[in-house]
Amino acid sequence: MVPLFDPKPQHAQVADEVHAQTRAVLDSGQFILGPNVQAFEEEAARFHDLSHGIGVASGTDALHLALLAAGIGPGDEVITSAFSFIAGVEAIFYCGAKPVFVDIREDSMNLDESTIEAAVTERTRAIMPVHLFGLACDMDQIMSVAQRHDLKVIEDCAQAFGARFKDKPVGAFGHAGCFSFFPTKNLGGYGDGGLITTADAVLDEQARVLRNHGSRERYHHHCVGFNSRLDEVQAAALRVKLRHLEDFNQSRRDIAAIYDQGLDGLPLQTPAVPEGCYAVYGQYTVQLDQRDKVREALQEKGIASAIYYPIPLHRQAVCGDEYASISLPVTERVSERCLSLPMFPGMSKDQAEEVIAALWTILT
Ligand SMILES: Cc1ncc(COP(=O)(O)O)c(C=O)c1O
Known part of the structure; x- marks a missing residue:
């Protein structure tokens, strides 16, 4: 788990x-x-x-x-x-x-x-x-x-x-x-x-x-x-x-580095870090096809994941009809393809490797 x-x-x-x-x-x-x-x-x-x-x-x-x-x-x-x-x-x-x-940038x-x-x-x-x-x-x-x-x-x-x-x-x-x-x-x-x-x-x-x-x-x-x-x-x-914040953030960055390396070669996009940015991985969010199926398969293997965010804000009911005619193609595409993987300070290398192994099994 x-x-x-x-x-x-x-x-x-x-x-x-x-x-x-x-x-x-x-x-x-x-x-x-x-x-x-x-x-x-x-x-x-x-x-x-x-x-x-x-x-x-x-x-x-x-x-x-x-x-x-x-x-x-x-x-x-x-x-x-x-x-x-x-x-x-x-x-x-x-x-x-x-x-x-x-709209958003697909990489960041x-x-x-x-x-x-x-x-x-x-x-x-x-x-x-x-x-x-x-x-x-x-x-x-x-x-x-x-x-x-x-x-x-x-x-x-x-x-x-x-x-x-x-x-x-x-x-x-x-x-x-x-x-x-x-x-x-x-x-x-x-x-x-x-x-x-x-x-x-x-x-x-x-x-x-x-x-x-x-x-x-x-x-x-x-x-x-x-x-x-x-x-x-x-x-x-x-x-x-x-x-202790810098320690907690470093721990998140260490897990992100394990994911970056371990997921390399899979048909998914790992989070980009543009030049000049020091990322602290509030979430580690990948983009991939058939996101919902992959999420289910992970769940079957005891690995939790989350979709941040499945419905973009301009499509939320609370925003009413005002934005109905607006199209934000990158936002809409990313919201269909994003999947956030387990990420927290103190997460073990073994846990990260379990996630990576599961994704290799599911995606290859
Ligand atoms: C991007 C973003 N903005 C604002 C908030 C609101 O913070 P809070 O839950 O403390 O009200 C959150 C919390 O989830 C968030 O993720």
Whole structure:
């Protein structure tokens, strides 16, 4: 049996420290916006060489509050990828704005940076690149389009904590970086959590007010805000795990290298890593024909896999008819051919080799 994701090996690596730090929070009686949230925000900002980090309740909230704090509102357009999790699009809709989808690149499965400029209209206010599966988008191209058209860039880094583009971590390029601490993520918490990173003091202040009921000072409410705070117990655990993040990501990279080598020669496409990218493999996603049959055959051999994502966002019911006439050929093809293989820190070489052997049996 090889699971898609197993949290136990990484937990075992940090268990003593996490138990000590979370127990100290429980004993302290201070659970909301205490010293651990503040320290984690500072440590996560420092990791990105940025001045500000704002802990929030989830990655979805990070995207929503970052868009609001960047001034995105009704009637605005936000350019993004349709090959992603729904959260980014939900965040755009929450603001009353409209997602405008561009196609993806077949090699990186990230939005095709070269097509963004053609999608800019007079209503475009922001670009939301998604660093999918732990691989950075080409942030040089994205930031230069944004500068030419005076657009905000809100990076969806939910699957890519620690990924780098030209040695700079994702989340440090745009006006805001948005992270998720859902347990399967590169920096996985013990529940839900999220973070916004920014170099912009005004955006930082705005996001802080929004996450805490529109309040700067207790019982003084300046705007309609939200209850979206990272809690102390999560923050204490995340501080420990942040110190081990490079190890966890290296472990994912080691498994990816075993897969790359072991799958070479099979009729499938392994994930490309464009020049200048340091990938952290939030997922290891291959592309192949007869994906559903292969998935079933793997399942019969006790190997889990997942389809991220079977229905592109422009084809989701929630988007209504508005996108019915739009065609994104690469997105549509990749969503029919993508298959994510088991990937998690502490996964053993034997487990990776079991997956490889099964694919050789199935595909040859
Ligand atoms: C690309 C992407 N964006 C945003 C999110 C939302 O994060 P959360 O589940 O913490 O709200 C996820 C989570 O799965 C994601 O994969």
